[in-house]
Amino acid sequence: MTTLITKTITKICLPLVILFSISLLLAGHNNPGGGFIGGVMFASVIALTYVAFGLKYIKSFFNPDWGNWFGFGLLLAALTAFSAIAFSHNFFRSAVEFVHLPFFGEIELVSAGLFDIGVYFVVIGGLLSIFKNVGDDE
Structure with missing residues (x-):
C-alpha cells in the first residue's frame, strides 16, 4: 500500500x-x-506507476x-x-536528408533516428516485460 x-x-x-x-529520443542522434x-x-x-498503484489496478485499463x-x-x-546494404552501402551507414516544412523551416531527417526509435522500443519492451513478469509472480 502506497501513500x-x-x-x-x-x-x-x-x-x-x-x-x-x-x-531525449529525438535529440539523441546529434546531442x-x-x-x-x-x-x-x-x-x-x-x-x-506499477509500484504506486499496483499491478492489478494498472492492468484493469492499461x-x-x-x-x-x-x-x-x-x-x-x-x-x-540492413537497409543500407540494399542501396550498395556499408552495413549501418546513416543517410541524411534535409526537408523544408512550412512553419518549421528546414529539418534534418537521419536514418540513425529510426535506429534510435527501434532501440527505444527494445529497451521499453525488455525492461517492462521483465518488471511485469516479476510483479505477476505471486
Whole structure:
C-alpha cells in the first residue's frame, strides 16, 4: 500500500517524464540522449506507476504486451541497419536528408533516428516485460 503523496506525485510525473523521454529520443542522434536513455526514462516512470498503484489496478485499463514492443523495436533497428546494404552501402551507414516544412523551416531527417526509435522500443519492451513478469509472480 502506497501513500496518497506517492500516488499524486506519480500522476504529476507520468506525463512530464514521458515527454522528457521523447525529447531525449529525438535529440539523441546529434546531442546527448538517444533511444537507450529515453527508453529507460519511459520504463522507469511506468515502473513507478506499477509500484504506486499496483499491478492489478494498472492492468484493469492499461495492459499492453511489452514483448510486442520489444519485437517491433528489434525489427525496426535491424531493418534500419540492413537497409543500407540494399542501396550498395556499408552495413549501418546513416543517410541524411534535409526537408523544408512550412512553419518549421528546414529539418534534418537521419536514418540513425529510426535506429534510435527501434532501440527505444527494445529497451521499453525488455525492461517492462521483465518488471511485469516479476510483479505477476505471486
